[in-house]
């Protein structure tokens with residue numbers, strides 16, 4: 001098997017490259033490339049490991065037909081076009097915890113720095129000025145911190161701030177009252193937070209909802225003398241408004257680690273009194289960089305080598321322990337999805353995936369993804385578990401997942417049903433010895449067959465001599481039959497024949513089969 005090939009395109013702890021190699025991947029570390037240079041080289045890679053410098057745009061993705069996974073050694077993934085990656089079937093992963101303590105500490109450090117104007121005092125002292133009378137700071141003790149975003153980083157900042165004897169007021173629409181009590185913070189709406197806070201720190205992702213969350217109007221609503229720290233993302237604060245309100249003295253100080261446009265080599269805020277900044281250093285500690293580099297390499301290699309999925313933003317997680325158990329189910333699920341889409345006709349508006357027996361105990365999301373991948377293959381060659389749910393949604397296909405806990409005839413069963421204009425159509429399969437995928441039912445008719453390679457599916461009237469006629473037809477056309485399976489609704493009723501053959505079935509054989517006595521439907525199937 002050829003080794004998966006990974007490109008590390010941003011500066012990353014060297015442990016990442018080591019892990020990729022140890023886990024069986026080939027790895028190139030090529031940093032600092034322009035988008036054009038990256039576009040020219042990305043086509044050969046299965047994995048792309050990045051921090052924040054590489055921007056993964058639709059153009060880069062279009063030049064990456066082999067790409068299977070993008071790993072962000074960090075938290076924010078606003079430098080990756082996730083919808084475009086998903087549409088192309090590329091998994092996007094991040095490392096949601098590896099740098100949170102470090103980033104929270106940077107926010108606290110900037111809060112102190114802005115409270116005591118440390119950078120300016122340092123610069124002027126080293127300049128030989130000894131400007132002791134020019135600096136008068138404020139204490140943090142007893143002050144109110146307004147926290148915008150109370151997730152991982154926000155809650156660490158809150159705990160550190162409480163340790164500094166600050167009061168913490170938090171605004172986060174997803175913060176439950178119970179969690180607020182557990183964190184020791186007061187849950188508030190944004191308006192209340194702005195009225196109360198002496199310091200504000202931001203800890204939300206940059207989304208359509210959070211963009212400009214501290215707009216000029218909201219900055220004006222802040223308590224006079226507020227100090228603001230942003231270690232999350234540029235774009236959360238109106239930078240022009242911030243400059244004007246710092247100049248007017250309404251805002252007493254601001255510290256930014258992040259800017260709307262990075263790298264920020266020139267900026268109207270530079271040189272503003274009581275404004276300090278760092279060049280997106282929130283995650284830059286030895287500890288955090290080792291954490292995120294190791295984690296991203298482990299996660300990406302696990303996906304590329306074993307199919308394990310951790311911390312993906314566009315796909316359900318699948319642990320390394322679950323992956324081997326789920327793999328045969330996913331193969332069965334994909335085949336059932338493919339079978340039902342090859343057999344069902346008309347306007348397919350709904351697909352339902354039932355798991356019963358042992359299958360009901362498993363993580364249903366990957367199985368659902370595999371059914372959809374099999375089902376959507378009829379519409380796209382490049383479909384996989386990642387993009388299948390998106391393609392299904394795009395086509396207006398409703399997806400239902402159902403699990404039955406009780407024991408049935410089979411100790412494990414997957415059933416896939418599609419709603420068609422002629423009513424529901426379902427196929428079902430099981431696993432033999434926990435491994436081998438077997439079809440056990442087509443459209444209510446019991447049958448037992450492998451779903452492999454090229455197959456002929458015939459619906460006919462159950463009558464003597466039919467098997468011989470099908471066998472002779474195949475022989476006359478030089479087609480070797482591998483396996484032959486039969487099923488019927490009742491004696492003399494509707495019956496099916498499923499046979500596997502060694503090569504694709506030519507169109508003239510299908511036409512000839514349709515003319516056989518008693519035949520209602522003939523289809524060539526491919527798996």
Ligand SMILES: NC(=O)C1=CN([C@@H]2O[C@H](COP(=O)(O)OP(=O)(O)OC[C@H]3O[C@@H](n4cnc5c(N)ncnc54)[C@H](O)[C@@H]3O)[C@@H](O)[C@H]2O)C=CC1
Nearest residue numbers: 075076149150151152153172174203204205231232282283
């Ligand atoms: N400066 C740096 O180097 C770093 C910056 N970051 C940034 O910090 C952000 C936060 O990271 P985590 O705390 O780990 O993320 P998280 O996902 O744990 O927390 C984000 C919180 O924001 C809240 N939120 C979402 N929309 C909101 C809204 N409209 N108003 C208020 N709250 C809202 C969410 O409910 C969630 O609790 C990341 O998205 C990333 O952009 C992260 C690491 C390093």
Ligand SMILES: O=C(O)CCC(=O)C(=O)O
Nearest residue numbers: 051052074075076283284
């Ligand atoms: O990789 C970095 O230095 C930036 C980290 C960051 O912004 C993040 O993890 O969201």
